[in-house]
Amino acid sequence: MKRRDLLRLGRAGAGKRYRDRDEVDFVIVGSGAAGGVLARELAQAGFSVVVLEQGPRLTEADFTHDEYSRWVQWSMGDDPRDNGQTFRRTESERASVNPVAPPAIYARTVGGSSVHFTANFWRFHPSDFAEGTLWGSVPGADLVDWPITYDELEPYYTKVDWEVGVSGRAGANPYEPRRSRPYPMPPLPVKSSGVLFEKGCREMGWTAFPAPMAITSQPYRGRAGCVHCGFCMGFGCEMRAKSSTLVTMIPEAESTGRCEVRPESRVVGVELDRAGRTTGVRYLDASRTEHLQRGKAVILSANGAETPRLLFLSESNQFPNGLANSSGAVGRYLMFNGQTLVGASFEHELNEFKSVQVTRVMHDFYEADPERGFYGGGGIDARIFYHPMFWGMEGFGSRDDPWWGSDYKKLLREYPRSMYVNGHTTSLPVATNSITLDPRVRDTWGYPAIRVTYRDHPDDMSMMRFLQDRSVEIAEAAGAKRVWRHPVVEASITAHLLGTCRMGTDPATSVIDPDHRTHDVPNLFICDGSSLVTSGRGQPTMTIMALAFRAAERIGERARRGEI
């Protein structure tokens, strides 16, 4: 198929159409970072695939630069007033709805959160897969090794670089894990924040390097290079420069003629037969009519909040505590990744509101270090963080900030001269941090809401404070005229939904095996943020996609051997 036709297909969502009664090889629930990759890989391998996505299919024409509609009206389908998510700090508290922001932020659209994410694309390091051994136990947490290593995942990270499209410079990060190929594109042009961050790091004896980003720095595989519009974090990209699955994997899956992506199809249950095998899923279409889509196997890629919810909604006599939950691990070990913010304003204008968020990163504190006295590691980057409207609403992030008069005007004038130094840190897997069903609150569809229970481990808090101190040092060494800290507080909102159906070899303590097959149901697979065993240091999506490439290969091989 010609590239021109592929682009048309990507926009229109044309392609194969199956009927519900057709038994396809694979039904995939969710078309986000993981689901999109699985769809393409399995369709290209010759399997018939239906992807059921609860959100609509958006095109470039739908992507505006309207901050109010995006972040106040939650125009990516994540409006907390509809979705019914509740939050509580501990299991003994009654959870409540935050009407201003959902605790679990994600986009309901074809392409999922890869459509509106910031596209920082860090690989995990070898240590991320072996911290149970390297660090040992941490009281109050279940820090264990992954059943796979970095070396096993490396070829799939490289696949992500080249198939999805990542820009960066190999070898620039002195702590970079082994890579078998360079990046397919050079890094994006450095911004003022990147130059100043580099200066600050250099003064401190640390190394800033060009940020690896899932954004095209030049035309790539029929897509345009980034035009630096500035509405990147939280927004869809009209240029198709952001390497979401919407513009990469999904059109390629459809072009095989074997994959249908069915939007506005909300899955509400996984069906089981008497033998304990799945036969397909029940879903509601846009008019809320229920259908059964039959499949020889089902893959859940609905993310770290919705996948466990679906398993709980699919409880039965065979699985009274939730489908595939004989271990009791479904929904547990939720990890967010910590984030810290340090603001810095300079003498001259930086005009950071333009272009992508991040162009420079440092990993000098990536590894956990016993000398610090607590577990944890992280990376630091430089960015604008706030879009103009939010600067006007939140300013320096303190309740004491001026809200009117000449002081408020002064604050607004500081915007073009300001930047942020952001820390991104580990979150420990804690059994009581979880996704469960709220017994009291329902979403607008009438289903029990997602209940998030989350309390940062004390080591997570220590790591955040440690990284914020280093961020202050960088900002000051860069020559900032004024530096301010946003308070380090326990998280109650996240865009990183990790660990809730963890991978492992022991069916008593994990939900899926290293091939992403659930221990309990032989033809039910899970692959998304929920599969992660540890959190990395922020930016989990590169790993989620690498896992999806690997999972597709393993699942496809099993299917061909008749083992599903």
Ligand SMILES: Cc1cc2nc3c(=O)[nH]c(=O)nc-3n(C[C@H](O)[C@H](O)[C@H](O)COP(=O)(O)OP(=O)(O)OC[C@H]3O[C@@H](n4cnc5c(N)ncnc54)[C@H](O)[C@@H]3O)c2cc1C
């Ligand atoms: C503003 C923002 C910025 C971010 N920036 C970064 C970043 O810079 N770097 C990084 O690594 N990560 C970033 N992330 C996180 C990243 O987007 C996620 O880690 C990633 O998209 C998760 O992939 P996933 O496949 O697990 O789920 P998703 O991409 O969320 O996909 C899940 C899909 O399943 C669909 N779905 C859910 N339930 C159902 C159902 N019942 N029926 C049918 N469909 C369903 C959803 O609508 C969604 O489309 C960011 C996230 C946000 C919100």
Ligand code: SF4
């Ligand atoms: S900054 Fe670049 S990648 Fe981001 S939305 Fe704009 S054009 Fe797309």
